[in-house]
Every structure is written in structure tokens, then in C-alpha cells.
Amino acid sequence: MVSAWGNAVQNLNRKGIGLVIDYTSESALALDAGNAGDAGYAHQIGVQLDLDWDKLVGWRGFVTHAAIVNRAGHNMAADFGDRSLNGFQEIYGGGGNTAVHMVYVYGTQNLFHDxxxxxxxxxxxxxxxxxxxxxxxxxxKSMCGNPKSLTRGAAGFGTYPGSTWGTRVRYWPMHGVYAQAGLYGVNPDLNTNRYDRTGFNFNTNLYTGVYVPVEVGLIPSFGRNQLVGHYKVGVAYDSSNYADNYYDVNGAPLALTRRAARMDTGKTQLWIEGDQMLIRNGHGPLNGFYVMAGLVRNTPESSPYLYQYYFGIVDRGFWRARPDDTFGIEVSRATASPDLVDTQWLDYAAGRKLPANATYPQSHISVLEATYNIHVCEGLSIQPDYQRIMRPNLQRNKPAIDAIGLKIHATL
Structure with missing residues (x-):
């Protein structure tokens, strides 16, 4: 039956119809931090449809893309009072338990010889x-998809499975060099009941501004083994109004006056990211030993995070007998906005409840993760995982959490 399905998919691909159905589950078990034995399970069932209209009707360079997902489960990080960018299971989110969620529907058009x-x-x-x-x-969750301080730093940086109306233009002036810019709607209530948890609401009535990202990238390849790298610098501006972390409407510390926060117009984000293959283990684009690092900076006046930086290694195919297995280690740290922290210290000294779900003034959170993806057979992988979360919810009064996890991914 699997072979028959595979043949059917290949026949569709030849006609310009790309269909992918996949299942991902992520389970986590806490080992300590006062919640030993606490566990969480989350899954996603996804369907992706890509149509090549050149093969279908002769419309050269035009392709459409659509995806829907089912998400369900439990976010174990919430059991520790951690509502930061950390999450043991990256597949949880985007509205939580949602029967059917429309992720995206858009088209791409290639021009000028691609x-x-x-x-x-x-x-x-x-x-x-x-x-x-x-x-x-x-x-x-702090890393999968993108460094999550970008998403939490500005509502305009919409991340999978959320989407807004937008457009993006990418230009390749030469091989291995690109520049791209986009224009997207900003929806602070994306993936919420106030707007639409299912993603099928196409209305713009709750949009608050526009998000304009610009990115320049290099994709060099070194030596006879084609050691590929990816380097990028990006900057983005969100035109929406955001509450100031420290000042009230009159320019005084809001924690002292207890007045409404000043509304700041716009915020800026910056990211610098790169990875480089140092050893090639096979012919595939990811078959090799990579080092990766990056830095994200947000506007401190109105963002919960100032910096996030990370370093990691990824090695795929290092074991010749198992060329599709992947090993990875990453370390990530996110620092709280100093303006937000100053407000929290004033509230803490006054004995008031703190914002951002904090029980103590926040500082930073660090994540250490080691993982090994085992390729079982075509279309199936099993991934044991270890994580250590230091200063959950960015609080030094919270003990570090050690957890083990298991990710299962199946594709038809």
C-alpha cells in the first residue's frame, strides 16, 4: 500500500501537483526542578499542496502553495510558569488545540530567467x-523556525502557522547572492479567539500597521567538496503602536504613577545569522558538519527581549552506515529588555504583581539542547532529545529544568 501511495504521489508530481502529508509528535518529560515526572505531548498533522501551473496549464514560473494543519496537545513549559520564548515542544502553539488551521495560501512568480x-x-x-x-x-521552540525573540519582539514578524496578507520580492544579482524585501500586515491578535484561531479569517480589520523586512544573503561554496555556507543580515520595521515598557503617557515611570503606558510608534529589529559546512559527509545539501551562530536585537523600549544569540553544531551523515542520521547541539540565550526589567524592579519593591507572568524581576533565559535524529526508514524518523533550561521565564529564582524528549516524524 505504501508503494502504491508513493507511485501515486510521483505521478502527481510529474503532472505538477505536489502533495505532502506528515505527522509530527513531540513528547517531553521533566526530570527535576520540583516537577519531576511532569510530562507533555503535542502533535501536528499537516497537509501541503503545491501546484506548478507551468506543468498544469503552461503558465511559466507560477506556483501556488497552501497548507493546513491540525494541532493538539499540552505545553509542558506552562507547567513551570514559563511563558517566555522557551518551549520544550516547538510543535505546540499557533492557537494551541485547533482541529483545522489554515497556515498559508499564496503564489510565487519567477521572472527574468528566475x-x-x-x-x-x-x-x-x-x-x-x-x-x-x-x-x-x-x-x-526558542530556535525552531526562527529565533523566537523576533516573533515575540514584534507582532509583525508572523511565524508559522500564523500568516497575514503580504508580499515578498527576492532578487538574485549573481549566483550565491540575494536580496529580498517584504511588506506584511501586522495582526497582534493572530492565532487568538479575538481574531481567528483557525486561520481562515481573511479580514484585515484588526491589522495595526505594516511590517517591512529587508534581508541580504550570501550562499558561498568552498573547495572541491562544495562546503556550502549561508550568511544573512536583516533589518525590519514594524509601524504599529506599542506600549512603552517604562514610561507612562506623561513621560514618568509608569510603575510609580500607575498611569497608562506611553504608546511608542514603530519598532525595529535586526538579525545577523550564519552557518558554514566544515566537513562534507555526502552529496546532499545538508550532509555534512555545520557550525551555526546568530544574533537578534529588538527595540528595548517596547519589546520584551533585547537580545537573543545562539551557537550550535549540526552533523548529518557522520556515521557512514547511517547517512541520514543527524546529530545537533545548540545553546541559546535571550535577555530581557532593560526597560521592562526596570519597571519590574519598581513593581517588585512595591509588592505588586509583576507583568510578563513574572514572580521575580526577569533577566535572561538560556537553553542547552542535544538531539539525535534516527532515520528509521523512508518517511519515518525518531529523535531522542535532551534539554536544560536555565532561568525559566527569565527568572533567577526559578531552578533549572532538565528534560528528555522524543520527536517522531512521519511523511507520506
């Missing part, structure tokens, strides 16, 4: 900007 591509429709920002196939080697 040197220019235009995308337009309802789509996430992170499928094009600050993107890397290495990020989702890992199971922790």
Missing part, C-alpha cells in the same frame, strides 16, 4: 526571512 521571484498572498514572514533548514534540527 533572477526575480515575487510572492503574494496570506503567508508567514519566517518562511522567507531569518530562515534556515538547520533551525528545526532542534525541538526547543
Amino acid at each position: 533572477r526575480v521571484q515575487i510572492a503574494i498572498g496570506k503567508l508567514p514572514v519566517n518562511i522567507d526571512f531569518s530562515a534556515s533548514p538547520l533551525f528545526c534540527t532542534f525541538m526547543n
